[in-house]
Amino acid sequence: MQNVFIIGSKGIPAAYGGYETFVDKLTEYHRNNDKIKYHVACKGEENKEYIYHNARCFMIKVPDIGPAQAIYYDVAALKECCRYIEKKQVKQPVIYILACRIGPFIRHYVRKIHKLGGKVYVNPDGHEWMRQKWNACVRKYWKISEQMMVKNADLLICDSKNIEQYIKKEYEKYYPKTTFIAYGTEIRKSQMADSDEKLKKWYAERKIHPKQYYLVVGRFVPENNYEVMIKEFIKCKSERDFVLITNVNDKFLKELELKTGYSKDSRIKFAGTVYDSEMLMKIRENAYGYFHGHEVGGTNPSLLEALASTQLNLLLNVGFNREVAEDGAMYWSKEEGNLAGLIEKADHLDQSEINKYTERARKRVRDRYSWEYISGQYEKLFLK
Incomplete structure (x- = not known):
């Protein structure tokens, strides 16, 4: 039996977040129950265990210490893994750490895990140190932490080929061992009826109508290019709405109002958050088109979900997005007028042209990004 310990998600069942959804789906689509046993760290109010999707979930109680909680949580979870492995005399365990938060502590634990006969795998996520939400000190910590995680890991599992290339080039002196396994998505239709x-x-509360809106779903942060998308939509002549499903915060919203004056355009509608996954899938399906402005990170969950659900996708032209969608989407740049022009072009596509984009996007997701396929890729890796 291969025991795999997963650290770095807030836990399962997933309520939100890319890593949480990944672990939830990895365990849900897990088929080799007689060959692999998953152990998942979960952030909680008390130290206890439970079973979910046949995985052993162990809660880690985390004190309220502000932003440092995440680092404390990962270190405490790693410490608990070592304790469990030693106590149960687990043979050749794999510790899989999601994100590069605990670089300053990793060398000590890697040595300990090696002594216990185990290996440490790391998912480096995207360029966390580039995110504009962090101040200069935090960004510097992320970069140093990433460097130390890469240096000490036995294997880096990258969910984007662009991230894998970056790791190999940026940290060439450490001769990092890497592999690529993408993030995944559901390929079925929503179980929610239109009625x-x-x-x-x-829809009624927001005065939105099916097939009469462009949509974006994502975190409300500057690097997702909300400013560009809003400015360009204001410029375009589309009669459709622009619906934004995001966790709005007042500070950034005020900045956007000052820079774009979006409140004067009745087509732009901030629609809050939607935590019902079936309803969100249906809202994606009913959109005329989807905007994706992410330019930091690996294989983005919201992009995969859009490609699997929305007929027409308009993506920021960066390597991460082209790698995933290939010829299944239309692409825009941040050059003034570019996206506005693309929206007007998209507005006037005939259905046969839209169907071609839809078919190519669905095939791309089905072949390379279904959760069943991704879970199988991980199982092959863990059993190698």
Whole structure:
């Protein structure tokens, strides 16, 4: 039996977040129960264990210490893994750490895990140190931490080929061992009916109509290019709405109002958050088109979900996005007028042209990004 310990997600069942969804789906689509046993660290109010998707979930109680919580949590979870492995005499365990938060502490634990006969794998995520939400000191910590994680890991599992290339080039002197396994997504349709009262009420309250809106779903942070998308939408002549499903914060919203004056354009509608996954899938399906402005990170979950659900996708032209969608999407740049022009072009595509984009996007997701396929790739790796 191969025991795999996963650290770095807030836990499962997933309520939100890319890593949480990844672990949830990895365990849900897990088929080799007689060959692999997953142990998942979960952030909680008390130290306890439970079983979910046949995985052993162990809670780690984390004190309220502000932003340092995440680092404390990962270190405490790693410490608990070592204790469990030693106590149960687990043979050849794999510790899989999601994100590069604990670089200053990693060398000590890697040595300990090696002594216990185990290996340490790391998912380096995207360029966390580039995110504009962090101040200069935090960004410097992220960069140093990433460097130390790469230097000490036995294997880096990258969910983007662009991230894998970056790791190999940036940290060439450490001869990092890497492999590529993408993030995944569901490839089915939503189980929610168009006639569902909850859905109809959501549309009615926001004065939104199916197939009459462009959509974006994502974290409300500057590097997702909300400013560019809003400015360009204001310039375009589309009669459709621009619906933004995001966790709005007042500070950034005020900045956007000052820079774009979006409140004067009735087409731009901040729609809050939607935590019902079936409803969110249905909202994606009913969109005329989807905007994706992410330019930091690896294989982005919201992009995969859009490619699997929305007929037409308009993506920022960066390596991460082209790598995933290939010829299944239209692409825009941040050059003034570029996205506005693309929206007007998209508005006037005939259905046969839209269908070609849809078919290519669905095939791309089905072949390389379904959760069943991704879970299988991980199982092959862990059993190698």
